[in-house]
Amino acid sequence: MNWFRFASPASFYPLAARLTPWFGGAAAVFAAAGLYLGLIAAPTDAQQGESYRIIFVHVATAWMSMFIYLVMAFWCAMSLMFNARLAAMMAQALAPTGALFTALALITGALWGKPTWGTYWAWDARMTSELILLFLYFGYMALRQAIDEPRRADRASALLALVGAVNVPIIYFSVKWWNTLHQGASVSLTSAPTMAAVMLAGMLLMALAAWFYSIAIALTRVRAIILERERHAGWAGEVALAAKAAR
Amino acid sequence: MSIAEFFSMGGYGFYVWGSYAACALAIAAEIVLVRARLSAARRVAGGREPSQ
Amino acid sequence: MTAVEAEAQAPSPPGAWHGVAWAMRRDLRLALRSKAELGVQLLFYVMVVALVPLGVGPDPALLRALGPGVLWIAALLASLLALPRLFAMDFADGTLEQMALSPYPLPALISGKIAAHWLATGLPLVAASPLLGLQFGLGRDELTVLALGLLLGTPTLSLMGAVGAALTLGLRNGALLALLVLPLYVPVLIFGAGAVDTVRTGLGATAELSLLAAALMASLVGATLAAAAAVRMALD
Numbered sequence: 001m002n003w004f005r006f007a008s009p010a011s012f013y014p015l016a017a018r019l020t021p022w023f024g025g026a027a028a029v030f031a032a033a034g035l036y037l038g039l040i041a042a043p044t045d046a047q048q049g050e051s052y053r054i055i056f057v058h059v060a061t062a063w064m065s066m067f068i069y070l071v072m073a074f075w076c077a078m079s080l081m082f083n084a085r086l087a088a089m090m091a092q093a094l095a096p097t098g099a100l101f102t103a104l105a106l107i108t109g110a111l112w113g114k115p116t117w118g119t120y121w122a123w124d125a126r127m128t129s130e131l132i133l134l135f136l137y138f139g140y141m142a143l144r145q146a147i148d149e150p151r152r153a154d155r156a157s158a159l160l161a162l163v164g165a166v167n168v169p170i171i172y173f174s175v176k177w178w179n180t181l182h183q184g185a186s187v188s189l190t191s192a193p194t195m196a197a198v199m200l201a202g203m204l205l206m207a208l209a210a211w212f213y214s215i216a217i218a219l220t221r222v223r224a225i226i227l228e229r230e231r232h233a234g235w236a237g238e239v240a241l242a243a244k245a246a247r
Numbered sequence: 248m249s250i251a252e253f254f255s256m257g258g259y260g261f262y263v264w265g266s267y268a269a270c271a272l273a274i275a276a277e278i279v280l281v282r283a284r285l286s287a288a289r290r291v292a293g294g295r296e297p298s299q
Numbered sequence: 300m301t302a303v304e305a306e307a308q309a310p311s312p313p314g315a316w317h318g319v320a321w322a323m324r325r326d327l328r329l330a331l332r333s334k335a336e337l338g339v340q341l342l343f344y345v346m347v348v349a350l351v352p353l354g355v356g357p358d359p360a361l362l363r364a365l366g367p368g369v370l371w372i373a374a375l376l377a378s379l380l381a382l383p384r385l386f387a388m389d390f391a392d393g394t395l396e397q398m399a400l401s402p403y404p405l406p407a408l409i410s411g412k413i414a415a416h417w418l419a420t421g422l423p424l425v426a427a428s429p430l431l432g433l434q435f436g437l438g439r440d441e442l443t444v445l446a447l448g449l450l451l452g453t454p455t456l457s458l459m460g461a462v463g464a465a466l467t468l469g470l471r472n473g474a475l476l477a478l479l480v481l482p483l484y485v486p487v488l489i490f491g492a493g494a495v496d497t498v499r500t501g502l503g504a505t506a507e508l509s510l511l512a513a514a515l516m517a518s519l520v521g522a523t524l525a526a527a528a529a530v531r532m533a534l535d
Contacts, residue, residue, distance in 0.1 A: 159462075
């Protein structure tokens with residue numbers, strides 16, 4: 001099968017439409033299983049009591065926030081290398097979801113921090129890096145928004161995302177260094193309870209749920225983006241009307 | 248755990264349920280907004296609405 | 300004459316170093332014509348630094364603790380303030396387009412521009428920092444490391460800032476440039492201010508200064524290329 005056939009927005013659109021429900025369904029199943037394990041099956045933690053249960057959403061959102069940025073950067077690289085509109089649209093579709101997960105990681109992290117270490121925000125390395133990641137997402141979206149011409153918007157934001165991706169490890173390393181410099185010895189703010197297998201399984205299931213959800217929502221958003229950007233092309237009108245008729 | 252214990256989460260109910268609620272709300276909002284965006288895009292592309 | 304003879308007689312294409320020197324001389328000449336503008340930028344640095352004691356109180360111990368961070372953050376902001384002038388005028392009057400079309404490699408010309416930009420807007424900050432550091436009660440070793448750090452760091456800020464300036468060429472929102480560039484500045488800030496803190500505890504700051512030097516080397520290559528690519532995107 002010639003996969004490059006799907007590189008055009010017109011042919012990718014129906015594929016995305018067909019795939020979305022499967023990913024959405026898988027996300028729902030994983031989420032149900034993960035929530036059951038996390039909220040009901042997993043035992044109470046000896047040190048943190050019930051508050052550790054936040055970890056099941058915190059870890060999933062944090063991992064996805066970073067993973068989505070990498071995937072976004074990948075599509076940005078593809079769009080620059082192959083001058084491919086669809087790759088740029090995919091990156092454009094992923095950014096808001098990535099930003100959302102980053103914000104959720106910060107919120108759940110703060111809500112976990114208060115009962116565990118007494119403070120909502122402690123400027124530890126991971127949370128501070130997560131905050132900077134949020135700025136990187138916002139920067140990408142703001143730059144896209146600010147440039148009217150779509151091709152320049154695609155390419156400039158792609159370059160920005162790649163520059164950001166290259167800098168993320170550097171930023172993380174410098175923030176970790178900064179944290180040890182100013183903290184000296186003490187509480188490791190990233191300590192998690194020692195993991196029972198059930199807890200690990202719960203975290204994994206929630207992470208998978210988040211992953212499949214991201215794919216489903218990105219495929220939906222990219223369809224909207226494709227229609228918005230390609231609306232003057234002939235196929236767009238037909239596909240839109242056909243979708244209405246099928247409902 | 249009893250139902251009461253489930254809701255109180257050892258006294259940490261605000262933090263635990265706050266976290267899960269924030270995630271649920273955010274995801275629900277995202278789904279609603281993206282689907283609305285797709286419907287609007289379909290209408291515009293289908294010629295039923297003037298484009299912005 | 301035959302094609303080979305013509306080829307032998309044709310002038311060789313201008314080298315990259317010529318381009319760097321040409322762009323640097325030109326931009327320095329232009330910068331020196333607007334000395335007032337540069338003076339204002341330096342004054343901004345001095346004023347922001349002066350605002351801090353006004354905001355947090357004159358307690359010497361507090362100021363001493365805040366000093367390195369404040370001086371670095373103010374340098375970051377002053378650097379940010381000066382960035383638009385790197386490309387804006389040349390973009391507006393078409394010179395940038397000429398540069399892109401010229402036989403000189405664009406990255407070379409841009410590195411020359413950035414070098415001139417740093418000499419005009421970054422180096423004055425480095426020179427002013429020891430004096431301002433005295434206002435915060437910093438000692439001699441601390442002032443040395445502060446100045447050295449800024450000497451290594453401000454060119455990196457100019458280089459990374461140039462990428463942001465090129466990406467936002469022609470766009471009107473000044474705050475957007477700050478949003479794009481400040482996350483990239485974070486490592487330089489951390490190691491620059493951290494160097495002074497390390498020296499304060501009696502240890503040497505070689506590690507931090509080496510990292511700043513490494514960042515400078517890396518941006519010299521990476522940022523120049525990225526800025527050139529971004530300029531081309533804006534011109535197309």
